Amino acid sequence: MTSVSSLKRHDPIPDGGMLIRWVPWSKLEKAQDDPERVVGVMGSAFQLREKDGVKEPYLSANWSGHFGGDHHEGVTSAILQFENCSIQVKKKSVFAVGRVEHIKSELLSKGKKIRVYYAPMPDSSCPDEPHNPCHVAVSQIDIGDELLEALSRGAWKYYVPATDYFNF
Amino acid sequence: MRYVAWNEKTTTPVFPSDEKNIVPKAALAESISQKVMDTALRVGTGSDANFAATRGMKKVPSARSLAEQLFDSRAIFKQTASPYSMHLPDGWRGRLFAQIDSMLDSDEWDADDRLIARESYVTFFKLITLRGIHIRPAIANSGTGNIIATWRDGNSSLVIECKPHSIARWILSIEGGEKNAGEAPVALLLDRLSGYKPERWFDVG
Numbered sequence: 001m002t003s004v005s006s007l008k009r010h011d012p013i014p015d016g017g018m019l020i021r022w023v024p025w026s027k028l029e030k031a032q033d034d035p036e037r038v039v040g041v042m043g044s045a046f047q048l049r050e051k052d053g054v055k056e057p058y059l060s061a062n063w064s065g066h067f068g069g070d071h072h073e074g075v076t077s078a079i080l081q082f083e084n085c086s087i088q089v090k091k092k093s094v095f096a097v098g099r100v101e102h103i104k105s106e107l108l109s110k111g112k113k114i115r116v117y118y119a120p121m122p123d124s125s126c127p128d129e130p131h132n133p134c135h136v137a138v139s140q141i142d143i144g145d146e147l148l149e150a151l152s153r154g155a156w157k158y159y160v161p162a163t164d165y166f167n168f
Numbered sequence: 169m170r171y172v173a174w175n176e177k178t179t180t181p182v183f184p185s186d187e188k189n190i191v192p193k194a195a196l197a198e199s200i201s202q203k204v205m206d207t208a209l210r211v212g213t214g215s216d217a218n219f220a221a222t223r224g225m226k227k228v229p230s231a232r233s234l235a236e237q238l239f240d241s242r243a244i245f246k247q248t249a250s251p252y253s254m255h256l257p258d259g260w261r262g263r264l265f266a267q268i269d270s271m272l273d274s275d276e277w278d279a280d281d282r283l284i285a286r287e288s289y290v291t292f293f294k295l296i297t298l299r300g301i302h303i304r305p306a307i308a309n310s311g312t313g314n315i316i317a318t319w320r321d322g323n324s325s326l327v328i329e330c331k332p333h334s335i336a337r338w339i340l341s342i343e344g345g346e347k348n349a350g351e352a353p354v355a356l357l358l359d360r361l362s363g364y365k366p367e368r369w370f371d372v373g
Contacts, residue, residue, distance in 0.1 A: 026309035
């Protein structure tokens, strides 16, 4: 995986980039008649979480454009980078994939402007985070569940199973 | 006087003839007290922890593993189901248990997520036993301590977050673009959804 990106920290991510977010099993929508069959991603997968009473400042994702190659190679490289993250990827989890411009426009159509910028790890706020050169931050996304649900059924509705990329 | 002690391992009474197994009375009382307190803390809800605190009991930091906490959460769901079971359609109980066992699988749980609160489970069972709901929902986790019920009919979906104190928060999306969200006591939910033909999600056929 070779980096071809010339972006500097806090630079905006180009609209054509793909953002990949890890989604755990419990935040996947299952079929009503089969609790093992995934039919979608829940809006709660994109919610800012609280840790020790403090809300995350931004939503974390990996960016496919950091690596060279075509669309497929970029997405694959960005997904494989999760192996080095603090996240422990689980067998039944998935990676939600959304295009930056679609995510932005989906929320803008509902009056919410977000910012997507390059934020490689570790940084000064998370010095203990493992090395992740394709990490991006989606800020100003502290939005209500209605918008999160719209996101999960719109711009960020595509997903790929973790088993396609990792051996468990 | 005959003392009857308690064998810790077998949980069967031990009689004085077996002298070496007798637990002194004071030690026995302390052991029982500790067990009561452990049970109160083990249940894990705020009210149970407060129960221990208000009685001057020492709060023991929880050292339970995530797997144990998830086991307890699955058990709480099943306990909560008990009084509602008679109102559930045939076959639902077992399938709901399979759904919760799957969702709270310790091999898959994201350790950063909050466990689902008992009060949310209560709201969930009040919701699915409403008269007029004949289709079992899928379930998911809000990540903030609540269970989510979802119904889907083609491209029309209904997502209900079951909040404590019998409050249902709904988000619906109808094929064609109509969307709506709101919050209401569970008992009023069907009334609030009546303009959106909720039978598309709740009725068989």
